[in-house]
Every structure is written in structure tokens, then in C-alpha cells.
Amino acid sequence: MNPQRSITTFLLAALVCLLALSALSCDVAPVPGRFTYIVKYEVTADAAVSVDIDYTNETGATINIVGQAVDPAIPWSYEFPAAFNYDDPPFYAALDAAAAVPFAADESAKVKIIWKDYRVDFQEQVLALGTLYNDGSVVVDTVTLTGPELPVP
Numbered sequence: 001m002n003p004q005r006s007i008t009t010f011l012l013a014a015l016v017c018l019l020a021l022s023a024l025s026c027d028v029a030p031v032p033g034r035f036t037y038i039v040k041y042e043v044t045a046d047a048a049v050s051v052d053i054d055y056t057n058e059t060g061a062t063i064n065i066v067g068q069a070v071d072p073a074i075p076w077s078y079e080f081p082a083a084f085n086y087d088d089p090p091f092y093a094a095l096d097a098a099a100a101v102p103f104a105a106d107e108s109a110k111v112k113i114i115w116k117d118y119r120v121d122f123q124e125q126v127l128a129l130g131t132l133y134n135d136g137s138v139v140v141d142t143v144t145l146t147g148p149e150l151p152v153p
Contacts, residue, residue, distance in 0.1 A: 051099060
């Protein structure tokens with residue numbers, strides 16, 4: 001038998017054993033946040049406006065905010081405090097916004113339902129978008145948004 005060959009065989013066997021031991025000793029705990037998604041509501045404006053906001057929270061209750069101040073520097077947003085798991089029952093996001101005080105000409109506010117999913121590294125995806133505005137001839141002073149059933153497949 002070739003001594004060079006037996007040394008190579010021994011080294012390969014030792015390497016396989018070491019790799020097997022290192023694989024068995026790995027921490028295989030689930031990664032926190034995996035298979036989850038986050039829901040966020042947002043209202044942004046191009047001028048200082050006052051908006052009445054109704055939204056469905058994580059328990060399914062409707063929350064009412066009257067006269068929320070929104071301006072370009074300070075948008076309003078509500079991000080659910082805990083992520084939803086894919087095993088949770090389906091969730092239907094809902095957000096209503098109305099001008100608390102009539103918008104002046106050329107004022108507008110964007111109303112959004114946003115979804116952040118683990119599959120896209122929690123990058124924001126807008127699921128529903130509406131705009132409150134007064135362009136001088138047309139006034140849209142109420143927006144009702146309902147998102148799709150979450151989680152989205």
C-alpha cells in the first residue's frame with residue numbers, strides 16, 4: 001500500500017469528521033423576524049393640513065384621530081408595534097382619511113397602506129394609495145383605502 005495514499009485518505013476522513021462535528025454543533029434557532037410582515041399607515045402632505053384619520057389596528061379595532069396635523073416636515077404614520085406571522089389569521093388593513101378643514105387650492109395629502117415583508121428584506125411596498133386634494137376646480141376631501149388580505153401570497 002502506498003504510504004502517501006493512506007495519509008491522504010486519513011486526512012480526508014479527519015476533515016469529513018470535523019465538518020460533521022461543526023455542522024452538528026451549529027445553533028439552528030429560527031431567525032427572528034423570518035416569515036413575518038409589517039403593516040404601516042402613512043399620510044404625507046405638501047402643505048400644512050388637518051386630517052381626520054380612521055384606521056384598523058392590529059386587533060381589528062377602529063381607531064379615530066380627529067384633526068391630525070400633517071405637513072411636509074412631519075408626516076403622520078402608524079407602524080404596527082409587532083410584526084405579523086404568516087401563521088396568524090388573515091388581516092385586512094383599512095385606512096380612511098378626510099380633510100378636517102377644507103384644503104386650500106393646490107394643497108394635497110397622500111394616504112397610504114404600506115406592507116413590509118421578509119421576502120423583500122422589509123422594503124416598503126405601497127398596497128393602497130389615495131390622494132386628498134384641491135386643485136382649484138376639483139376637491140377630493142375623503143379617501144377610503146382597504147388593503148388586500150394579508151399576508152399577500
